[in-house]
Amino acid sequence: xxxxxxxxxxxxxxxxxxxxxxxxxxxxxxxxxxxxxxxxxxxxxxxxxxxxxxxxxxxxxxxxxxxxxxxxxxxxxxxxxxxxxxxxxxxxxxxxxxxxxxxxxxxxxxxx
Amino acid sequence: xxxxxxxxxxxxxxxxxxxxxxxxxxxxxxxxxxxxxxxxxxxxxxxxxxxxxxxxxxxxxxxxxxxxxxxxxxxxxxxxxxxxxxxxxxxxxxxxxxxxxxxxxxxxxxx
Numbered sequence: 001x002x003x004x005x006x007x008x009x010x011x012x013x014x015x016x017x018x019x020x021x022x023x024x025x026x027x028x029x030x031x032x033x034x035x036x037x038x039x040x041x042x043x044x045x046x047x048x049x050x051x052x053x054x055x056x057x058x059x060x061x062x063x064x065x066x067x068x069x070x071x072x073x074x075x076x077x078x079x080x081x082x083x084x085x086x087x088x089x090x091x092x093x094x095x096x097x098x099x100x101x102x103x104x105x106x107x108x109x110x111x112x
Numbered sequence: 113x114x115x116x117x118x119x120x121x122x123x124x125x126x127x128x129x130x131x132x133x134x135x136x137x138x139x140x141x142x143x144x145x146x147x148x149x150x151x152x153x154x155x156x157x158x159x160x161x162x163x164x165x166x167x168x169x170x171x172x173x174x175x176x177x178x179x180x181x182x183x184x185x186x187x188x189x190x191x192x193x194x195x196x197x198x199x200x201x202x203x204x205x206x207x208x209x210x211x212x213x214x215x216x217x218x219x220x221x222x223x
Contacts, residue, residue, distance in 0.1 A: 004154075031209075035213075042200070043200065043202075043216075045210055048211075058210055059210070059212075090154050090155075097204045097210070098143045098145075098204040098211070099160075100145070100157045101145075101155075103154025106152070
């Protein structure tokens, strides 16, 4: 089954404790991206990747890091999480930026 | 940053009514996508419109792309409770590779 898998689904952590949210896709997609979704602000792109070892900032990259060492994986790293990074995060993949994006189930992160 | 403005932000209607939601921008987009998101899930693609003036139908849903490729609309005929959800438009424009989303229209269809 074609899918994008994110883990974990739910995470509560404390300020400053490094964390990684994993994302994996099995569709051989070139383009992957991370979004955060907040009430009243919609889906905002954090980082995207056009291919292996090619990543670029989206609209809200501050406080986040990503890597694309393999085509199928695109982890999101929060080196020092802060409460304003409490949000619902989605990973997505597609063949290209303007083709159908497949989204993961989301990760609800709470930073206290 | 290319912005997509969606309206209305919220819409609550009775089953059987018709409705239209809008997605507008001052920028030109090479294509626009419409997604629906249900609570606790990621967005799912409904349709992609590519050509200015294009109209696509998906059962009771009709999507239109503006002639200038700056705006789009979604019309639902005889809405049903199963249509309830957050409707999002998204597009890639210019020479960048960012997929930009509008803030969405939260539709509630009451039985």
